Amino acid sequence: xxxxxxxxxxxxxxxxxxxxxxxxxxxxxxxxxxxxxxxxxxxxxxxxxxxxxxxxxxxxxxxxxxxxxxx
Amino acid sequence: xxxxxxxxxxxxxxxxxxxxxxxxxxxxxxxxxxxxxxxxxxxxxxxxxxxxxxxxxxxxxxxxxxxxxxxxxxxxxxxxxxxxxxxxxxxxxxxxxxxxxxxxxxxxxxxxxxxxxxxxxxxxxxxxxxxxxxxxxxxxxxxxxxxxxxxxxxxxxxxxxxxxxxxxxxxxxxxxxxxxxxxxxxxxxxxxxxxxxxxxxxxxxxxxxxxxxxxxxxxxxxxxxxxxxxxxxxxxxxxxxxxxxxxxxxxxxxxxxxxxxxxxxxxxxxxxxxxxxxxxxxxxxxxxxxxxxxxxxxxxxxxxxxxxxxxxxx
Numbered sequence: 321x322x323x324x325x326x327x328x329x330x331x332x333x334x335x336x337x338x339x340x341x342x343x344x345x346x347x348x349x350x351x352x353x354x355x356x357x358x359x360x361x362x363x364x365x366x367x368x369x370x371x372x373x374x375x376x377x378x379x380x381x382x383x384x385x386x387x388x389x390x391x
Numbered sequence: 392x393x394x395x396x397x398x399x400x401x402x403x404x405x406x407x408x409x410x411x412x413x414x415x416x417x418x419x420x421x422x423x424x425x426x427x428x429x430x431x432x433x434x435x436x437x438x439x440x441x442x443x444x445x446x447x448x449x450x451x452x453x454x455x456x457x458x459x460x461x462x463x464x465x466x467x468x469x470x471x472x473x474x475x476x477x478x479x480x481x482x483x484x485x486x487x488x489x490x491x492x493x494x495x496x497x498x499x500x501x502x503x504x505x506x507x508x509x510x511x512x513x514x515x516x517x518x519x520x521x522x523x524x525x526x527x528x529x530x531x532x533x534x535x536x537x538x539x540x541x542x543x544x545x546x547x548x549x550x551x552x553x554x555x556x557x558x559x560x561x562x563x564x565x566x567x568x569x570x571x572x573x574x575x576x577x578x579x580x581x582x583x584x585x586x587x588x589x590x591x592x593x594x595x596x597x598x599x600x601x602x603x604x605x606x607x608x609x610x611x612x613x614x615x616x617x618x619x620x621x622x623x624x625x626x627x628x629x630x631x632x633x634x635x636x637x638x639x640x641x642x643x644x645x646x647x648x649x650x651x652x653x654x655x656x657x658x659x660x661x662x663x664x665x666x667x668x669x670x671x672x673x674x675x676x677x678x679x680x681x682x683x684x685x686x687x688x689x690x691x692x693x694x695x696x697x698x699x700x701x702x703x704x705x
Contacts, residue, residue, distance in 0.1 A: 333409040340410030351447060355510060358441050 408491065412481040416464055416492055417457030417499075425456040425552045431688045432556025432571055435634040435695040440560050447510040448559040452552055455503035455519045459548070461496035462527035465489050467535070474593040496527070511559035518558060522551040539602040543618075546579030547572075553688075570629040574687060577622035581615045581654060582680040588612070588657070589670035589677075608665075612658050615676075619654035623647045626687060634691055636703040642690040646683050653679055 429452040433445055440448070464471065464482055468489055471477035481487040487495075500523045508516035530545035553571040558564060587594070587603045588611060594601040602611045626647055630640035653676035660672060697703025 330407045333407045337408065337410045337413075351450075354443050355447055358443050362441060 406486050408481065408487045412486045413495060415481050416461040416487060416495060417454070418460035418464075419457075421460055421549075422453045422457050424549070426453045427685075428571075428575065428688060429453065429552040429556035431691055432553030432568065433560050434556075435567070435691050436557045436560035437633065438560045438562075444510055445559075448507060448515070448556065451503045451506045451510065452519060452555050452559075454499055455507070455523055456526075456552065458496045458499035458503055459523040459526040461492050461499065462523070463531045465492040465496060466527070466531045468492075470597045470599060473597040476590075476593060507555075507559070512562045514562060514564070515555050515558040518551060518555045522548055522555070525551075536599060539600045539605040541600070542583045542602075543580050546576050546583075549579060550575035567629070567632045567634045570625055570632060571634075571691075573625040574622075574629060575684065577618060577625055578680065578684055580618040581622065581650070582677065582684070584611050584615050584618075585653075585657065585673050585677040585680060588665070588673045608662055612660070616654045616658040619650055623651065629687075629691070634694060636694045636697065638697060638703055639687075639690040639694045642686060646686055649679060650676075650683050 426449055430445075430449050433440065433448060464480055467477075468482040471480050472483040477483065482489055482492055500520075504516050504520045504523070507519050526545070526548035530541065530548055534541040534545055550572045553575070554564065554568040557568040557571065584602060587601050588608055595604045602614060626643050627640065629635050630643055653672070656672050657676055665673060694703050
């Protein structure tokens with residue numbers, strides 16, 4: 321039976337791979353969070369997808385008046 | 392228990408892949424070119440993106456390109472094993488199993504397309520998906536082993552990134568995006584064939600039908616000249632669009648004159664002359680071709696910077 325050798329190159333490689341993957345996952349979470357903040361605060365058209373009539377999102381006609389109230 | 396098993400495996404079985412081996416599957420050098428051209432495509436567009444959105448777009452365009460590189464390495468492992476230049480890649484070196492590379496490439500492709508869709512728009516995501524499909528399936532699986540024109544059509548995969556960058560910002564394809572695509576598309580054959588003229592022995596051994604192998608170097612020299620002549624109008628025409636200007640046009644004129652001169656010199660030479668000086672002209676033209684593409688995109692960036700200050704427009 322083979323003996324346990326914690327310092328084997330295989331362990332070093334596996335540890336490096338796990339640390340690398342962990343860092344990539346953390347970076348991905350941070351990126352998605354940042355992207356969400358940017359998309360929400362910039363008011364991208366996502367507001368239009370909330371399945372509620374939002375007349376204030378419709379551009380006003382030239383010299384016209386906004387129709388309807390808030391939802 | 393798994394440690395003991397793994398220890399016994401390491402003596403006889405496959406090696407354990409490290410993090411760097413998976414990074415190598417993504418072809419980082421190709422990715423750096425993709426990052427640069429996609430970034431230029433995005434920055435010269437008339438619509439500006441939030442820096443984080445722009446970063447996300449470029450990151451996932453590059454990761455999509457990397458994923459197609461991993462799929463290419465999975466499919467071409469048998470060829471890579473034969474060629475000196477590629478036999479140190481993770482799969483032929485036994486560091487990554489073919490199945491791992493396939494799974495890695497597919498998963499990363501899906502992630503890259505999905506993230507680009509969320510960060511930018513549907514058209515950009517569709518173009519990235521098509522680029523991955525084109526490189527992995529059309530080029531790697533079909534054209535590469537079946538026709539000496541493989542590099543001509545396959546070059547489209549490398550030409551898409553600036554177009555995708557542009558589409559991320561604008562949401563549509565315009566003449567500027569098409570011309571940036573054509574610039575890389577038409578540049579690829581003379582660039583690659585000038586390399587193949589002095590590096591063809593490996594392709595012959597691997598059975599890849601490179602033009603130099605199937606039709607000889609005389610025909611390859613003819614093709615280099617023809618494709619370089621065909622490239623010039625696309626490079627110059629970009630100067631007359633909204634992303635061009637006098638600075639770009641001046642840079643492009645000089646670079647195209649240089650590339651044409653190089654292609655002419657390659658065309659005039661025969662094998663005896665080339666072998667006599669160790670393919671000096673071919674090597675010089677290959678290096679110049681790298682500079683040619685890089686400086687064209689730098690000139691586009693310079694024009695974008697000038698435009699933002701109210702200069703450089705026609």
